[in-house]
Amino acid sequence: MSGHQRVRQPRLATDRLGELAGSVAVPTYDRTAVTPGIVHLGVGGFHRAHQARYVDDLLASGVSDWGIVGVGLMPQDVRMRDALAAQDHLYTLVERAPDGDVRGRVIGSIIDYLFAPDSPTAVLDLLTDPRIRIVSLTITEGGYHVNQATGRFDASDPGIQADLRPGAVPSTAFGYVVEALARRRAAGVAPFTVMSCDNIAGNGEVARAMLSSFARLRDPALGAWIESEVAFPSSMVDRITPATTDVDIEEVGWRFGIADAWPVVSEPFTQWVLEDHFPRGRPPFEQAGVEMVPDVEPYELMKLRLLNASHQALCYLGYLSGYRYAHEVCADPLFVDFLLGYMSQEGTPTLPPVPGVDLAAYQQELVSRFANPHIRDTLARLCAESSDRIPKWLVPVISAQLASGGSVRRSALVVASWARYAEGVDEQGSPIDIVDRRRAEVMSRAMAHREDPLAFLRDPDLFGDLVDSPEFTEPYAEALASLHAVGARKTLESWET
Numbered sequence: 001m002s003g004h005q006r007v008r009q010p011r012l013a014t015d016r017l018g019e020l021a022g023s024v025a026v027p028t029y030d031r032t033a034v035t036p037g038i039v040h041l042g043v044g045g046f047h048r049a050h051q052a053r054y055v056d057d058l059l060a061s062g063v064s065d066w067g068i069v070g071v072g073l074m075p076q077d078v079r080m081r082d083a084l085a086a087q088d089h090l091y092t093l094v095e096r097a098p099d100g101d102v103r104g105r106v107i108g109s110i111i112d113y114l115f116a117p118d119s120p121t122a123v124l125d126l127l128t129d130p131r132i133r134i135v136s137l138t139i140t141e142g143g144y145h146v147n148q149a150t151g152r153f154d155a156s157d158p159g160i161q162a163d164l165r166p167g168a169v170p171s172t173a174f175g176y177v178v179e180a181l182a183r184r185r186a187a188g189v190a191p192f193t194v195m196s197c198d199n200i201a202g203n204g205e206v207a208r209a210m211l212s213s214f215a216r217l218r219d220p221a222l223g224a225w226i227e228s229e230v231a232f233p234s235s236m237v238d239r240i241t242p243a244t245t246d247v248d249i250e251e252v253g254w255r256f257g258i259a260d261a262w263p264v265v266s267e268p269f270t271q272w273v274l275e276d277h278f279p280r281g282r283p284p285f286e287q288a289g290v291e292m293v294p295d296v297e298p299y300e301l302m303k304l305r306l307l308n309a310s311h312q313a314l315c316y317l318g319y320l321s322g323y324r325y326a327h328e329v330c331a332d333p334l335f336v337d338f339l340l341g342y343m344s345q346e347g348t349p350t351l352p353p354v355p356g357v358d359l360a361a362y363q364q365e366l367v368s369r370f371a372n373p374h375i376r377d378t379l380a381r382l383c384a385e386s387s388d389r390i391p392k393w394l395v396p397v398i399s400a401q402l403a404s405g406g407s408v409r410r411s412a413l414v415v416a417s418w419a420r421y422a423e424g425v426d427e428q429g430s431p432i433d434i435v436d437r438r439r440a441e442v443m444s445r446a447m448a449h450r451e452d453p454l455a456f457l458r459d460p461d462l463f464g465d466l467v468d469s470p471e472f473t474e475p476y477a478e479a480l481a482s483l484h485a486v487g488a489r490k491t492l493e494s495w496e497t
Contacts, residue, residue, distance in 0.1 A: 009259040012087040017106065024092065024256040027108035029059050031088075034067040034111050036131055037283070039192075041173045042138040043070035043080055048107065049093055049241045049266040051136060051197060056109040057288040065131070066283040067111040071123055073173060081115040083261035089113055092252050092263040096374035103268075104256045116176065120169050127180030128189065133280040135180075136195040137207065139173045141388035142437050144200065144210045148391040149460040153213035164217055178215045181230060182222055193231040193278050199308055200392055201300050204234030204275060233275035236299040238307065240369060241266045242377040267375055273299040298354040305347040306359075307366055309393040313342050313410070314370070315382035316417035320427055320488035324379055330371035334492055339367060341497060342410040350400035384435035386418055387442060391462050399464070402471055409475045409497045416479035417488065419456040422446035427487050438462075450484070453477045 010016060017026040038055070040047055047070075055068055070089075072080055084091065089110045095103045116123045126132065137143075147154040155161065162168055163175030170176040181191050194211065196203035208227060216223030244264055252263045274285060276292040286292050293299070311326070317338075318329035329335045343363045351359070370377075398411045423446045424432050436442050441459065448455035454477065457467040466472050482491040 009253045011259040012090050014088045024104040026106045031108050035065050036069045037066035038068045038134045040136045041071050045264045046241045047138045048264045050239045052109045054288040056107045058283050068109050070113040072115045084113045092260045094265045095268045097268050098372045128183045130189050135192045138197050153210050174214045191230045197237050204232040208232040231279050233277040234296040236273040236303050238271040298352050302354050304393050306343050311382045313414045315379045316421040317488045319379045326370050326377040327373045350397050387436050387438040412475035413479040420483045
């Protein structure tokens with residue numbers, strides 16, 4: 001980092017924890033005594049900043065039978081395998097507060113990591129081990145293969161098709177989970193609980209419906225057994241966790257004296273609301289600050305429709321206006337007014353009461369969190385994979401508002417800003433890298449809307465029948481025309497709601 005001399009630091013390792021204790025919090029428990037109880041599919045920055053941190057707290061309190069074994073499924077997960085293996089599966093969690101305070105902590109709750117393509121047999125053996133009572137997931141919104149128009153399982157993905165062939169070696173999360181459950185059923189071993197930690201409304205019920213549908217295509221009896229016998233608690237998870245940069249890695253070196261191949265950075269705020277439905281047992285999560293509740297839905301909807309949808313409300317308009325970080329957008333009163341207007345006038349009216357939460361205060365807190373200049377959350381990250389995000393986070397708000405006669409003008413502008421962003425060129429003529437699993441379709445529709453203003457909306461997999469609703473299409477077309485004519489900032493300045 002500028003102003004700090006680069007000094008080669010010893011790599012992070014168990015035998016160095018004692019000497020690091022003066023500069024950073026380290027595990028004080030005996031990691032060799034920790035046994036696995038959780039397998040996590042999809043280990044990324046968020047899991048390491050969130051769930052693994054909660055479990056680390058529990059291990060520090062004396063719990064020893066709930067260690068995490070991570071599993072990577074995608075080719076890019078090789079990097080995580082190598083980074084963790086080289087440092088005894090330890091890593092540094094860096095929390096950056098708005099006032100500039102920086103705190104570091106070495107997390108030890110991930111006790112092993114398997115890259116599934118290296119040894120599918122080892123992963124299946126792990127998943128069938130009776131000690132594994134929870135399999136948790138952060139596989140992204142698209143990893144559940146939900147057809148957005150019908151709500152049903154979409155089996156068209158090539159990986160899913162491959163996993164449905166008789167005798168196939170699994171390659172997808174669904175393939176591994178269902179094969180492991182089939183083996184446990186055949187062996188008389190109780191099924192593990194499947195715990196989704198992805199940003200999907202009713203994520204537990206979605207996981208149940210999609211996994212059992214996948215299993216039914218393979219074996220109807222197995223699908224029915226999974227639907228009736230396997231627990232799928234829902235959860236709401238929240239912690240802003242930007243992608244780790246080279247600057248972050250350098251800072252961990254000079255600030256804490258640690259050579260960490262892949263630290264993770266987050267805000268201090270963290271929240272986890274979890275449905276208390278674990279028939280095979282669970283860690284005492286409440287001792288680590290998890291809110292164990294009978295019904296997660298009000299909290300889920302609050303987070304998805306306020307925090308997550310607001311990220312989309314700021315990212316495209318902000319990027320088109322020349323900003324590149326969330327905190328830059330939230331230092332601009334024009335954007336803050338728009339965000340608060342969306343939250344109070346469109347998002348909040350669609351929510352049920354949320355126990356113990358002042359929604360007006362929550363909205364202000366969100367803007368403060370977004371404005372944290374030390375997190376440096378990129379707008380490019382927030383704009384990525386919009387095909388998986390907008391249909392789950394914003395379209396339900398639009399549908400609910402249309403049904404009740406409420407305003408959708410702000411939401412229409414957000415969708416129009418995505419359509420404008422998806423053209424792949426910013427207002428200065430520079431290219432935009434569109435990161436989306438449906439990139440070709442999205443960009444094709446975006447390129448067609450200068451001739452057909454509603455072309456972008458003519459995708460029922462993303463928008464259902466919104467294109468047939470004049471109450472939405474009129475402000476949408478107006479917003480898109482303004483974005484093309486005068487740009488994002490001037491559109492915001494003149495957007496009457």
